[in-house]
Amino acid sequence: MARTYPWKINDALWERVESLLPVRPPHPKGGRPAADDRQMFSAIVYVLRTGIQWNALPRELGASSTVYDRFRWWESQGFFQRLWQAGLQEYDKLAGIGWDWQSVDGSAVKAPFAQAAVGPAPTDRGKQGTKRSILCDRRGIPLGLMIEGANRHDMKLLSATLDSQVVERPEPTMEYPQNLCLDAGYDYNPVYADLYLRGYEPHVRLNPKYHRWYWEALKRQPAEDGPTNSLEATKQPRRWVVERLFSWLNRSRRLLIRWEKLAAPYEAFLKLACALICFHRCDRLSAFG
Secondary structure, rough: OOOOOOOOOOOOHHHHHHOOOOOOOOOOOOOOOOHHHHHHHHHHHHHHOOOOOOHOHHHHHHOOOHHHHHHHHHHHHHHHHHHHHHHHHHHHHHHOOOOOOEEEEEEEEEEEOOOOOOOOOOOOOOOOEEEEEEOOOOOOOOEEEEEOOOOOOOOHHHHHHHOOOOOOOOOOOOOEEEEEEHHHOOOHHHHHHHHHHHHEEEEOOOOOOOHHHHHHHHHHHOOOOOOOOOOOOOOOOOOOHHHHHHHHHOHHHHHEEEOOOHHHHHHHHHHHHOOOHHHHHHHHHHHHH
């Protein structure tokens, strides 16, 4: 099996990226020529996919300080957000964003050095962590995300996650409703009220803590009446796509543990990973139809 290099930038991807790069300001007094944009972008993707420290970046990819400065400047100019938007727009033209079934979930990662958007993780003995809350379409393509401290409850982040969509969401109609799948961590009355106001049809896994009557009745249900692990026997499970999306993101090792002290650089890495997922999906659609 041929070895792959997921951090290498091919010509097709670079054509998409180059047109979105911010224009560098002129330097009338002269000075050293700026480093090549493609080389800088390739080095940033290398850091994202391998998780290497900035100072350990191989010199042939670029000086670590130069690559980091270019990364922070592009982040301040909104480049990674635009790149993600471009990926979603291309994906929408090829396959159409699956607005009819969407999913939201949160996942916490360790953040030992973080100073913003961080908090004690209740599932990791109170160690510092960051929670990533992500919205995806029916195929697991990321539509919006936000980061907060790991101590923030999932339901508290839902509204901000829905507001973070980087492309415009179409209005739901009777012919084309929009369903939102959530786990038991979102089973609260304020969540339902907010979703109905936004035009969503919520599909939330019931929390046993608040619906003991249902689970007791489910235990007494005969096995031939339907699967006991499904609340809606006539509907297929659709929440798994967001779990798969977290798996796709974790292939970028820079996202497994948050080493960035500030929130903006880590969020920029997340947006870059989301953009690469969109472009990868577009390449597969183009190749296999």
